Amino acid sequence: MDHDTVLKIKLDQLECHFTWALIKDDLDLPSVLNRLDEQLKLDYDKKETLARTYNALAYVKFLQGFLEETLSSLMTSVQLYKECHEEEFHKALIVTYGNLAWINYHMKNYTECESYLQKVQKINKNFSSESLSVPEVIGEKGWTFLKFSRKYYERAKECFKKALDLKPEDGELNAGYAIALYRTEYEEFTIENSTVIKQLRRAIETNPDDDVLKVLLAIRLSKYKRKKYREADSLVDEAIERSPDHPHVMRYAGKFFRYRGCVDRGIALLTKALEYSPNSSLTHHQLALCYKRKKIQLLQEGNHHARSSRVQQIRDQIIFHLEMATTHAPCFITAISDLALHYGEQCEIPRAEEMFQMIFKTAKEKNDNLHVVHFYYAEFQLYCNRREALAIKHYMECLKIHQDSPEGQKSARGLRKIAWKRIYKNTQDGEAYGILGFIHKEKGEKSQAVECYEKALSYGDNDEYLTILCALRLSIHK
Structure with a gap:
């Protein structure tokens, strides 16, 4: 093998951003850059976290084709790590040295x-382990997946779980795992059985000063309504009092107050968060959602004529913030769809x-996010075009792709509403019972699905329902 091939084999064995399968087409680069820039401002006094952020920033710059800026960011990362650990061969530098080996390869500085390959080898030798067994490396990999794309959240969760097996008391790893679970776990649990709530509590134990974690826990607790409102309210009040200017605390607190129905307080917090991060697509999106809730509240009040101009003003705010969100994150599929x-x-x-x-x-x-x-x-088809059949079709497609997601749950509710409205008008509407059967089938509730499809068939001849019913009966009796 020639020298270049041997070098490439060694590079491929490194643990760093260049080998973590971070695919450019998966990323919304402007959005990632905004998040990383915000993180640099937030963590100005946390050198190790800053070093990790500069590592991630370097890889984004590489994807944009700015090799010199990539190199500069990586050298900043090295300097920050050395200020933390005062040594050249600390395990925290494994990822940065790996990135430096790769960028120098791309710049033909062989x-x-x-030299950087040798530094990584020396660190591994000093610690008598491969890079993939170092919790700091696995943790940085997890944080990278969390920051870069929602498509990588499951991989982030796996990384933090693996790192915690090696270092269970580590605060940052517990926080990372809690955030990864918060972003991926949608299933309904009791408070006692919720893995997200358990891990958020654990993360707060190991990070008592992290007010973002407290608000995330409050948001999850608020799903259990009055049972946990007092604890949730207390957590949010404490977080806001301790970190009144932290944009992430304000953003998540704004989301919490929207859930609680306190829309104006949510809008006030989110507007304040925008002063700190005017380019935050997530904050603009949360503001749009608050104004949507405000619009719904207004529509539920009386006197249609008096409220119509106010509804339009609120709708203008919704559209403005959604347009801003999609400007700063051109691939923000949820915001574009809304x-x-x-x-x-x-x-x-x-x-x-x-x-x-x-x-x-x-x-x-x-x-990504087709559901x-x-x-x-x-x-859009149901409320703007009044085409119920198309609405049913697309609700069903959403449910088939991701039934446990918030959109999947809303689609199930939309389908039920259509079905029961039709049954109320006509108790022998076979298609309506077919819709209910579909919902039960997708949720794995086979007996209820069979009952609904039997009713659907009794009120009309439908070969598709018959095929589904036979398959369901067969699966039940296996």
Whole structure:
């Protein structure tokens, strides 16, 4: 083998951003850059965390083709790690040295490349272990997956779990695992059985000063309504009092107050968070959701004529913040889908339809959040176009793809509402019972599905229902 091939084999064995399968097409680079820039501001006094962020920033710069900026960010990371550990061969430097070996390879600085390879080898030898068995390395990998794309959240969860097996008392690893669970676990549990709540409590024990974790726990507790409102309210009040200017605390607290129905307080906090991070797509999106809740509250009040202009003012705010969210994160599929729906509400049907077709294409190409687009398109068809059959079709597609997601749960509710409305009008509506059967089938509730499909068949001849019913009966008796 020639020298270049041997070098490449060694590089491929490293644990660093260049070998973690961070695919450019999976990433919304402007959004990632905004998040990393925000993190640099937040962690200005935490050198080790800053070093990790500069590592991630370097790889984004590499993906953008800025090799010199990549190198500069990595050298900053090295300096920060050395200020923390005062040694050249500390295990915290494994990832940074690996990245430096790779960037020097791409810049054809082969002597420098080999020098950094040797540094990684020396660290591994000093600790008598491979890089993949070092909790600091696995943890940095987990944080990278969390920061780069929602498509990597499951991989992040696996990394933090593995790292905690090696270092169970580590505060950062416990926090990372808690956040990964918060972002991936949607199933309904009792408070006692919720893995997310258990891990958030554990993370707070090991990070008593982390006020973001407290608000995340409060948001999860608020799902259990009045049972846990007192504890949730107390956690949020404490977090805001301790960290009144932390944008993440303000953003999550804004989300919490929206859940609690205190929309104006949520809007006030989120508006304050925007002063700190005006380019935050997530904060703009949360503001749009608060104004959506405010719009719903207003529509539920009386005197339609008096409220119509106010509803339009609120709708303008929703559209403004959704447009800002999608400007700063061009691949923010949820925000784009919601924006298209609101254009539909404004009777801009062709514009909405064009946007939906564009986002369907993007979601399919990226294999990302297709179920979300189906949900919003179903809402668009039902409430803007009044085409119930198309709404049913797309609610079903959402449910088939990701039934446990918030959009999947909303799709199930939408389908039930349509079905029962039809049954109320006509107790012998076979298609309505077919819809209910579909929901039970997707949820794995086979006996209930059989009962509904039997009713559907009794009120009309449908070969598709018969096929499904036979398959269900067969699976039950196996």
